[in-house]
Amino acid sequence: MTLLFDKHQLIVSPGPAPTQLGAAEKIGRRQDAQAALTIGLINNMPDSALQATERQFMRLLKAAGGNRRILLHCFSLPSVARSQPARSRIDGQYTDIADLGRLRIDGLIVTGAEPNAATLPEEPFWQDLIDVVDWAKANTRSTIWSCLAAHAAVLHLDGIERRRLDAKCSGVYDCIKVAGHWLTQDVP
Incomplete structure (x- = not known):
């Protein structure tokens, strides 16, 4: 599988039209577009991570892609506080978050940031993050919300506030099927 860390593959405004493409070239481009999967990673983790x-x-x-070509665009929310070295890395290697809407993203992964405020809506990055939640809901096939981003998505979409526990709660949990659905048809 080819994984391309891709900062510059934008859909740009129309330019001069190329000369007629041959049939083989058209098929090759169509197959490339179908074979490639474009994933966005909005990385809001602390600088150290x-x-x-x-x-x-x-x-x-x-590991998951097999032979499929994956184009990975990394983004970071501008409202997440960064040190100068991290800001330089983001400026040099990440795609500007403003370009998110111009890319054809098939799937999105959004990580959390270090919480500082008492509640999520008080975080400096809250508005940017809920804008991403709304954009992802309307524009992607699938989104993975990780860490604090998962809490923000659940709060914004479902109105369920996070609550602190005495100890971190993570792992693999028992679950049961409560309803039939074609997506889970063969899941035990």
């Missing part, structure tokens, strides 16, 4: 988060998601996408 920025590169590790990129690597982890790249490894997961590569």
Whole structure:
């Protein structure tokens, strides 16, 4: 599988039209477009975890993608506070979040940021994050909300507030099927 860290593949405004493409070239381009999967990663993790988060998601996408070509666009919310070295990395290697709507994103992964405020709506990045939630709902096939981004999405979409526990709660949990649906038809 090919995983391309892609900052510059934007859909741009119309330019001069190329000369007629041959039939083989048209088919090749159509197959490339069908074979490639474009994933956006909005990486809002703290500076110390920025590169590790990129690597982890790249490894997961590569393992899951098989022979499929994946174009990965990394973004970061501008309202997440960054050190100068992290800001330089983001400016040099990430796609501007303003370009999110111009890209044809098939799937989106959104990570959380370090919480600082008492409630999520008080966070400096709250408005940017809920704008992403709304955009993803209307424009992607699938979105993975990770860490604090999951709490923000659940609060914004479902009105369910997060509550702090005495200890971190994570892991694999028992579950039961409560209704039949074609998506879960063969799931035990």
